[in-house]
Amino acid sequence: MEALLPRFRAAHTQVLGVSVDSVYSHANWARSLGGISFPLLSDFEPKGAVARSYGVYLEKPGITDRATVIIDSGGTVRHGSSVTPAGKRDIEELAALCEQVARESGSRTLAFAEAEGLGSDAVLYVKSHCGFSRAAQLAVDNLHATGLTVKNVSDDARALEELRAASGNETAPCLVLRGTAVPESPVIVRTLADRLAPVT
Amino acid sequence: MIATGTPAPGFSLQDQFGRTISLADFRDRRHVLLLFYPLDWTPT
Incomplete structure (x- = not known):
């Protein structure tokens, strides 16, 4: 399919x-x-x-x-x-x-728009043993977002430092999109879906 | 099975990304292919 x-x-x-x-x-x-x-x-x-x-x-x-x-x-x-x-x-x-x-069909339709994408500098920060991080990673896999950089802050001190600089805190998961921090797993998942597989 | 030529019943449901998707979203925009699955973990 x-x-x-x-x-x-x-x-x-x-x-x-x-x-x-x-x-x-x-x-x-x-x-x-x-x-x-x-x-x-x-x-x-x-x-x-x-x-x-x-x-x-x-x-x-x-x-x-x-x-x-x-x-x-x-x-x-x-x-x-x-x-x-x-x-x-x-x-x-x-x-x-x-x-x-x-x-x-005589009825009206519109062509699909190109997906907006994430930009080449997008980073998803996750942590280990975290259900919210897992949910975000599931969405990455389902959306075939292979180009997205994923960094685990649990075992990467430099990534943790980057996350703090981008978002002002150490809360993961966090998606950093064109310099803007998007926290909260449900918001991250929706943002990824809307940018990679929009429906309307 | 619903009959061909009849109006499609409306719906508004959540997808696997937490988005609410309604049939009405596609009115005058897209045709819709609805695939009903007996249970998860059963492909096609």
């Missing part, structure tokens, strides 16, 4: 995954698959409510069907299919279907 994202983008199509698991579970799962940068949405509260509204929630096992829905930019359902929970989706075929919707 991740490899074909450019094809969906070219068809002005936003890819969204949906499951009933939690946001934290999603981030870990996504990394185990080699990193997922498109949004994985938690259909969590109440469990499966969105899947139910699309008629793809399987009440007996209490899971969501492996279903696929294409919605055009006018908000109309253009395709719905299931390969059953045990099945495998044909992503190539879905890309072709989205390209067909893009060709045939």
Whole structure:
């Protein structure tokens, strides 16, 4: 899926995954698959409510069907299919279907903007044995931010000094972006996502 | 399964980066491909 994202983008199509698991579970799962940068949405509260509204929630096992829905930019359902929970989706075929919707749709769309990026001097400071640092690093992996410099202040005195100079304190995780310190893991994660994989 | 040609039900959910994403965000902007997954840890 991740490899074909450019094809969906070219068809002005936003890819969204949906499951009933939690946001934290999603981030870990996504990394185990080699990193997922498109949004994985938690259909969590109440469990499966969105899947139910699309008629793809399987009440007996209490899971969501492996279903696929294409919605055009006018908000109309253009395709719905299931390969059953045990099945495998044909992503190539879905890309072709989205390209067909893009060709045939009379409704308005906008092209995807280039991602803003982080700049070459961005540094993420993390520390060891810290759940907030781990969450920030998960996002780095899911966003394929391989160019971002990550420094661990727990075992690098020079990095700790740099962090103090940039932010005025020793609190990690901290993202330093064009000279500005961005503290707090949830803010760091959102900032990375908005700059590397914007959705609107 | 929802029928082709009907209006898509709206939603507003959190993604793995903590962002709130709504179907309405894409109205008149993008088509949307929704991939429903039975459980996490099951790819494709």
